[in-house]
Amino acid sequence: MCPDRESTRDPSEHGRCSNQLSRPSQNPTQVGTALQVFHNLGTLKNTITSVVDGYCASIEESINTALDIKVLTQPSQSAVRGGPGRSTMPTPGNTAAFRASLWTNMEKLVDHICTVCGQVQHLQKILAKKRDPVSHICFIDEIVKDGQSEILYTFWNSITQALYSQFQVATNSSMFLKQAFEGEYPKLLRLYNDLWKRLQQYSQNIQGKFNASGTTDLYVDLQHMEDDTQDIFIPKKPDYDPEKALKDSIQPYEAAYLSKSLSRLFDPINLVFPPGGRNPPSSDELEGIIKTIASELNVAAVDANLTLAVSKNVAKTIQLYGVKSEQLLSTQGDASQVIGPLTEGQRRNVAVVNSLFRLHQSVTKVVSSQCSFPPAAEQTIISALKTIHVLMGNAVQPLLTSVGDAIEAIIITMHQEDFSGSLPSSGRPDVPCSLYMKELQGFIARVMSDYFKHFECLDFVFDNTEAIAQRAIELFIRNASLIRPLGEGGKMRLAADFAQMEMAVGPFCRRVSDLGKSYRMLRSFRPLLFQTSEHVASSPALGDTIPFSIIIQFLFTRAPAELKSPFQRAEWSHARFSQWLDDHPSEKDRLLLIRGALEAYVQSVRSREGKEFAPVYPIMVQLLQKAMSALQ
Template structure:
């Protein structure tokens, strides 16, 4: 009865004529309300039919999903099975399109259907250790996770297309369905996150091995130097190329993958610059090799993104830092990129590499008395590069980082005075001036 009423105004008029020809009590209608607001009276009388229709509609939507996700099943629906689910969704929305209120009600059913699909898909995900491994070939658990993500992506794309094809679709109905699709997108992100985390951790572990290599060498005495990139950079390039080929190429949602792997590329560049600024000692030959590494870094992260230039500030920082390797300390401090593209703290860290051994890098000196509020947990007089990098991650505030650097400079002054030295290293006043400039920008 409800469908007949909603399909066309002519049928509604026909029903209304029938209602008026019968005694009011037969239809459960209030005679006064019927005369004053006949349309509302008619709709109120049909509420039980509407509820029954929506219940049947939800059953029709749920049935194909429960069918393709049997108890104990381990695989996501096939393309044909997913097509059947989409056809059911399309049919329900098309039937409801004759009335805005009915469309909204059915859209809520569609949203519940999408959510059910997500819950069923999440139950298929592998959360064991092999789901995040990046050492060997794709495991069975990883293959299943790829299939789930691809299935969720196809559902997202198909439902989005169905909504877009609806004419005069109420905005409230569209928002209801799109909100449900956001949960699908979030689930895709959760499914791929363990793999992303493992890749990011491996990239960081490779970059930190930069400090196991010797950058103290001088330039060759004859001929134009042929400087290859460092061993860690070759390893990084090989690893990224392999994981993109072995793991990420199986995902059909390329834009979704890049949206996530680009973040790894940005993080890799930032870690590379951070550690490059800490390389010490750095000879002229080491500068040449490090400059080659900067150029090769663009190639290394290339597979992780659509275009390296899309990486924004990270890319600009990579391009801007490389020339600083060969500039004088004065020119480095005056570079327009400093403070704008490259954080002051990174540049000051870099200037430590040009100082004598007595002017220790911040992680090499005991700062407990100077910065007790920031490094209260410091027990030893020296940190590893990895531990210092972790400290920087835990303290993203530029002010905290500058205070740490100021502590290292103050420790150097105390060292010079304790030995009754008469002068400071030439780079020291440049570092102090740059630090003062940096602190003034924070006020």
């Protein structure tokens, strides 16, 4: 039964009830009884306001005490030396004692805030459940009306504003405090994160305390508090994030910290790339840069948002390293020469690429070693590392282009050799390797030994040289299909060249079979050299492994001179035709060029009133029709 309204007007009882609301150790029964007294007296709202204001004042006093520069710089007894008048004031921004006192005070402040927030939450929870047994009005409705914020929201907003304003006042008046909070912002942020976690944990545990407190002498509304699913400190609202409001109170220090963090990251890079320097950083210098990156990420790990912000700084650091490295690259003509040994410019380019590679590998290792690294932060750094990989590619591209051009120039010399000979009458001939193939093998072996072996990034090198190997095979098959005339002895020598081609490109590959379609085309084309035209036309490799245009082009070699190859009809050199094919990678364009050559042949036969076409002509037409229909 509730207390009689008249009997509760005793001033002494009013005082006892006020004390019950302010004591953190009170259980729901005691607090609920006190609230009923103030409700009966008609002073519930004023009393709750007074109690909450007292809590706010208590926290504000704790903030002022924690940030009191006079207290923080007060010398210990043991530090007092000398006679009267001698200053014993330490320089707080530079002493361990000052910082130790500051962070001890901050920990005490956080403890106090946590305790007081728990008391306010305890109070609001009971107000939200307690109803007057006569009017059945919920106590919270007597306090929060007209769409006002709940008690806890109002209280929390007051606390976060007090933190913000008093921190600003204190740090604006003391450079020592400002330097401490800006320099050790992650430490301050960790304290705030710990505070928020403790408040969340308290919210999850508070229900058990309510249930264990015993409610048999309270009203039914308090006996069912376990139905309350509000197990977090303050839920977010559309226009208010309580955790963000807390961290916003120290946000001004973040920008300064991030600026200093960026300087710490940039300084070692600017140091190892002096103006006018010509060499990339040494291994020890690079290790120092990596240690700085790892240190900044480790310190920022206290908070996901801070980690993301520092990761952006790391990304800028990686980009700066790339810009500085790019300035060292040699772009003179001797940087792409493939005639003699490594030039000075080429050696420097190799050193730069190796330096970029080590940076890429080291930063990747640092990122992978981070615990619970935010995906957005990881992606930020990975994106920056991609620019390093692109720069590595740009650095070696001139050399790769020269190597590719040299290979093409060697392959095209096959047309200077004679493949028209027939088989000798005396047994199987000893088929030697063609001269152009010997030159090609020697050149590839030499460029791998003289140039590419100096790069430490083997996978990167193979990714690029394998592309050259694929291109070399395609050029070889392209030119082999153009050889006219091609005798039986020439077929044997060309077949030997096909086998030697695998050996030639071997140094460029991890395994020749890794070259994919180019390798399969090399293997599939060789047997066609000795097959009849009908068998060639029915080969299962057509279309999928070997393009129709290559096969039809090859069949021109079996036709009479009157049936001219497309490049012969256009009066192009082999090199000019090869360039045209590069400029027209579309199979349709190539087939249309072939069709023009076949149509010209038909016109020539009709103009001389020929009676029949070459035996290979209908096979070529059939293949052309099949190829064109496949493109539909």
